[in-house]
Amino acid sequence: xxxxxxxxxxxxxxxxxxxxxxxxxxxxxxxxxxxxxxxxxxxxxxxxxxxxxxxxxxxxxxxxxxxxxxxxxxxxxxxxxxxxxxxxxxxxxxxxxxxxxxxxxxxxxxxxxxxxxxxxxxxxxxxxxxxxxxxxxxxxxxxxxxxxxxxxxxxxxxxxxxxx
Amino acid sequence: xxxxxxxxxxxxxxxxxxxxxxxxxxxxxxxxxxxxxxxxxxxxxxxxxxxxxxxxxxxxxxxxxxxxxxxxxxxxxxxxxxxxxxxxxxxxxxxxxxxxxxxxxxxxxxxxxxxxxxxxxxxxxxxxxxxxxxxxxxxxxxxxxxxxxxxxxxxxxxxxxxxxxxxxxxxxxxxxxxxxxxxxxxxxxxxxxxxxxxxxxxxxxxxxx
Numbered sequence: 001x002x003x004x005x006x007x008x009x010x011x012x013x014x015x016x017x018x019x020x021x022x023x024x025x026x027x028x029x030x031x032x033x034x035x036x037x038x039x040x041x042x043x044x045x046x047x048x049x050x051x052x053x054x055x056x057x058x059x060x061x062x063x064x065x066x067x068x069x070x071x072x073x074x075x076x077x078x079x080x081x082x083x084x085x086x087x088x089x090x091x092x093x094x095x096x097x098x099x100x101x102x103x104x105x106x107x108x109x110x111x112x113x114x115x116x117x118x119x120x121x122x123x124x125x126x127x128x129x130x131x132x133x134x135x136x137x138x139x140x141x142x143x144x145x146x147x148x149x150x151x152x153x154x155x156x157x158x159x160x161x162x163x164x
Numbered sequence: 165x166x167x168x169x170x171x172x173x174x175x176x177x178x179x180x181x182x183x184x185x186x187x188x189x190x191x192x193x194x195x196x197x198x199x200x201x202x203x204x205x206x207x208x209x210x211x212x213x214x215x216x217x218x219x220x221x222x223x224x225x226x227x228x229x230x231x232x233x234x235x236x237x238x239x240x241x242x243x244x245x246x247x248x249x250x251x252x253x254x255x256x257x258x259x260x261x262x263x264x265x266x267x268x269x270x271x272x273x274x275x276x277x278x279x280x281x282x283x284x285x286x287x288x289x290x291x292x293x294x295x296x297x298x299x300x301x302x303x304x305x306x307x308x309x310x311x312x313x314x315x316x317x318x319x320x321x322x323x324x325x326x327x328x329x330x331x332x333x334x335x336x337x338x339x340x341x342x343x344x345x346x347x348x349x350x351x352x353x354x355x356x357x358x359x360x361x362x363x364x365x366x367x368x369x370x371x372x373x
Contacts, residue, residue: 004210004249004256009198013191018184035198042207046254099184118175119184 001048008045008054009038015120016058022115023066026100029073036065059120063130102152109133110145117142199259209253212245213260215267217274218369219362222339224263224270227252230284231266234337236358252288270339276373279306281340289336293324297331304345307370311349333357339366 001008016037020030040061041048048057103111109131116127117138124135124142131138175183202208210232212225223241225233225248232252235244249256260267265283272278281302290298296319303318304310310318312328321327332343338357344366348354356363 001254002250003254004245005254006212006245006257009195009257013195014186015180017186017191017194018180021186022184031194031197034194035201038198039201039205039207042202042255042257043205119180 001045001050001052005042005045008041008058012055012058013038015055016062019059019062019115019120020066021100022103022111022119023063024069025104029066029069033062033065033069036068037062040065055121056126059116059122060126060130062120063116099149099153102149105152106145106148109137109141110148113138113141114145114149118146199257199261202257203259203261207255208257208259208262209255210248211257211259211262212248213258213263213267214241215263215270217270219339219358219365222270224266225256226262226266227286227288229286229288231263231337231340232286232288234340236338236362238359239357266340273339274369276369279373283340285337285340293319293321293327294331294334297328298335298337298341298343301332301335301341301343301346304342306342307373309345309347309367312346312354313349315346329354345370 013034017030017034020033020037024030024033037058041058048054103114106114112131113127116122116130117124120127122130124138127142128135128138133141199208203211206228210225210227212223212233215222215224220237222237223233223235223244224231225235225244233244233248235241245256269278269281269283273281287295287298297315300315300318312325312332313322315332316322316325316328319328328346332346333355335341335343335357338344344356344358344363346354353360353363
């Protein structure tokens with residue numbers, strides 16, 4: 001790329017953060033994955049071809065960084081009989097994370113399909129390459145995920161009964 | 165009345181923002197952390213910020229060597245950043261800290277308490293005769309002026325008056341490298357990269373401070 005890296009952060013920063021939040025839950029893990037994605041982009045920036053689909057490229061890097069973060073977390077997990085109080089890494093149920101709480105409640109494949117396809121804008125086939133399965137299975141998982149999110153929005157409105 | 169957000173099959177940018185609001189702490193904090201990590205890793209090859217001044221907002225950009233660019237708003241900051249990306253390095257990031265010193269010295273200059281800039285400069289955007297001219301400009305004292313012709317003589321090319329004018333017009337470090345102190349022989353302003361109002365304002369500041 002011969003264009004200023006700064007524009008990539010401004011243009012795609014929000015999308016990448018939404019993907020990280022959907023994959024890892026809003027919180028420190030998503031923030032780590034976001035920062036590592038953009039650091040990787042800065043490192044590769046001068047060598048990236050001008051015709052790169054930046055958003056798709058960043059979303060694929062975010063996918064790898066999310067796996068790194070998850071592995072690191074698992075490696076640092078030490079078995080113990082003593083369970084300390086711990087901050088939730090999938091967002092705080094008490095805090096109003098709104099839609100993110102609903103996203104976190106989705107079955108994993110639906111959640112990942114929503115993250116990479118719906119929020120990250122990757123085509124079904126590319127999403128399938130990241131999370132496994134066929135493009136058709138990803139299409140169904142994404143549609144099911146959206147339907148479930150729609151239901152949880154509607155349910156939220158019923159129980160709260162308040163205008164948004 | 166309840167307004168159940170419907171989730172469309174495909175999201176537009178504004179739908180994304182409305183339906184999937186970014187959680188706190190949103191991007192500003194993350195960005196600051198990214199800039200810090202990138203700087204620590206030596207990956208910010210061009211750092212920049214803007215600074216409000218009496219002659220309008222200025223864009224300041226620095227490499228690891230020093231200040232590489234000062235630009236007026238009329239030069240179009242996006243175009244200036246694009247040029248830095250293609251001529252210096254595309255690793256361009258808004259990272260204000262590296263410009264702290266330059267910002268302080270410019271603020272002091274505009275309040276009349278600084279008469280000389282003491283900043284490391286990166287001349288990467290200057291070459292050949294233009295660089296030669298730009299390097300002698302700081303020899304013109306604060307508050308005084310020279311003609312294009314005098315500068316041509318100073319660099320040993322007395323007939324290159326026009327080329328001196330071009331060198332001043334393409335000065336990548338205006339204000340800090342004082343091309344505004346160069347006038348036409350008849351005392352007329354000549355041109356200025358920041359516009360004639362800015363040139364007048366700088367000369368007035370230096371005369372009255």
